[in-house]
């Protein structure tokens with residue numbers, strides 16, 4: 397039986413939500429990961445220092461192992477720069493999240509007018525505060541499959557030109573346009589989700605629509621998926637794991653207007669081990685899941701290790717997480733996974 401030992405991985409993009417959901421999902425991340433960056437798109441969003449402090453306390457109640465949770469502030473057109481700086485200097489907030497208005501779940505306080513955030517971005521550049529971006533152009537004239545490319549051309553390139561030293565993560569990238577752009581520009585890195593590596597739009601749409609694969613940015617065609625896999629397994633240090641694990645109740649996904657998000661935390665590492673092995677790149681697995689992100693964010697690499705073994709038969713996926721009346725579907729790819737964490 398094959399066995400590998402790697403540095404404990406990190407999740408550089410996760411949604412914990414609040415209340416009951418928090419109770420259900422924080423322990424799942426805590427079981428596996430050493431560090432994580434937590435998204436701020438709650439209702440209402442985390443927009444200032446005191447909200448971040450309170451949210452961190454609610455999260456911490458469910459951390460039983462050693463998970464370190466780094467919080468983000470939701471950038472609005474009215475973000476208070478002094479408050480942000482205080483939050484950052486007091487280490488209550490680690491980074492700032494930019495959602496274009498209407499791009500995804502709870503993005504209705506997002507950014508429409510880029511000029512309105514130039515001053516905050518300049519402060520962030522000066523103080524080395526990382527900017528995390530949901531990179532999709534929400535102009536209704538643009539086809540949903542082209543939103544990432546247009547965002548790069550029309551918005552990201554302007555931010556990068558104006559603030560060349562700002563450390564930017566283009567999150568959950570889905571296209572070769574994003575890969576190319578990141579490779580060519582200093583100070584920009586990309587996070588990649590397990591579901592964008594393991595699935596493509598055919599998985600979501602052929603043979604009946606699969607609402608549990610609906611996420612934003614939407615799954616793209618296979619050629620993009622192949623490029624994502626290629627760069628993830630390549631060992632390029634500009635690319636690393638951000639699961640974008642985004643729980644929604646099953647009833648809200650299996651719906652006439654289902655919401656976007658894939659909950660993938662429990663099997664992310666096992667799925668990725670399989671993808672890296674399938675591409676003869678297990679030697680780069682640890683870099684992608686445990687090293688590159690810490691380097692970009694200037695954080696210490698985890699001291700703990702985890703062990704994975706390759707089974708003779710495929711692992712069995714648990715279908716759902718459940719607490720009281722809340723049920724969440726767990727992501728499962730269409731291929732067999734033989735790797736398990738022990």
Ligand code: DOR
Nearest residue numbers: 500501611612642656657
């Ligand atoms: O699919 C997604 N779900 N993409 C996002 O950007 C947000 C997330 C959520 O919060 O549900």
Ligand code: ZN
Nearest residue numbers: 411435640642
């Ligand atoms: Zn997200």
